[in-house]
Amino acid sequence: MRITVDNLTFGYDYRTVLKEISFKMNSGDFLAIIGDNGSGKSTLVKCMLGINKVAPSQIFLDDVDVTNYKQFLNIGYVPQIFDDFNYEFPITVNEIIHSSIMRDISQDEILELLDKMGILELQNENINTLSGGQLQRVFIVRSLINQPKLLILDEPTVGVDRKNVENFYKTINSLNAEGISVILITHNIRESNANFSHVLSLHNGEGIIKEVPRGDEA
């Protein structure tokens, strides 16, 4: 998915969070968004998703203005853990995944996705019993179930142990190698072995984008 952010300024009430941000992303790119807490990383992503309402002509998804964009099904979004989901009520991994299916997908394909993310054996578990890392994988499968062209991950490895962080990024790298564009919000870029193509660093609402030479890891 192609993304163009053109001179984006956004704020809540009287506070400006993002100031004149501009960057472009092509299909298959892997963008890391870095910055301190409160630098506007999640705000930026929520603007792209249409959750934060922005003025017209500032964000384009596949050349369509986000204010007119209807195909958000093309974007798989994995929010920060404990963000919006109601966890206490019993629901199984399968129930979460199946309720989110909006496109034709066979049972085999679902099982394959679960297996790929290493949570095949957890499909009938209540989500209350899962660890942070396992839960994160459930949300990734949920975001992949509708075959998105772009995957947005907001701090996906918070609370996940080191070994699983490595495995996690291997999977993300291979999804990216399959052609899915990825946007990863992270506060610690050194920790990850993700194969970025671009890094956008946000500081006090202002952003600088850099291209990164890609490694072979996929």
Add this chain to the structure above:
Amino acid sequence: MNVLAQSVPFILALFEHSFLRYALLTGLIMGGITPLIGAFVVIRRLSFIADTLSHFSLAGLSIGLFLINTLGYTFISDPLYLAIIASIIGALIIEILRGYYENYKEISMPIVMSLGTALSALFISLSGGFNTSIYNFLFGSILTVGDKYLAVMSTTAILVLALVFFYYRKLVIISFDESHARLLGIKVGRFQFVSTLILALVVSLSIATVGVLLVSSLMIIPVAAAMKIGKSFKNTIFIAVLFSELSVIGGLWLSYDLNIASGATIVLVNIFILFVVVIIKHIYTNQLRSKRTTKEDVGNV
């Protein structure tokens, strides 16, 4: 308050008295759909909404009584119709206020509840103060429901079941994760609006069975018990409905045998089930924990 003289056992009395059959049937229908709706209400953290709407319905009932008894508007055959209208108006006000106070959505509940309670008090006093009708509205009178009410209740139940059946997946996504639902292109606002209207309808209809003050308990308590032991979403709803039906049957039976108020007994049985579940769950969790600790100790040795 019970109109029964318990000369025969409950089961035989069911064959003998049609009003008792109506009561049981109405209770069972209600017991089936209230926790079904209640589950979605609990997940969306709107447990207080049923209480708010029931107080607003009471305003409708009181206005109805005032119009019928004091002003003599006899064309209003049953104040329950006004309760339904009031409940829907209350639901609409809640939705409007929830949009107005976006970050303090729950503030809409006490505002609507206060308005409902104030209007109720006003019209109760205007229509001659506290009487049997008001008592029945507050605490329910399941034993006096007739076939007309049973028909309305059955139609509502079919409507609720059909909506849940056809929109099950969407309801689950919206309840658990509203922003994800929006991303999937689901019209969340429209769904919320319709479900609030349905909720308003069910709340106002429940008044005849357990009364204004006990309506929310029918909706919330079986769900509160079931969510502590449910293994999946469907399983939790199934258990909640089971608990709810048990409390309807048990409550009616007990109220018949002991000659006590039926609505209150149903709710008390509901609470009793909740307590039993909480205690058993607590004991079970403790045992599991001590088993784990023993295993770890053995492992450490």
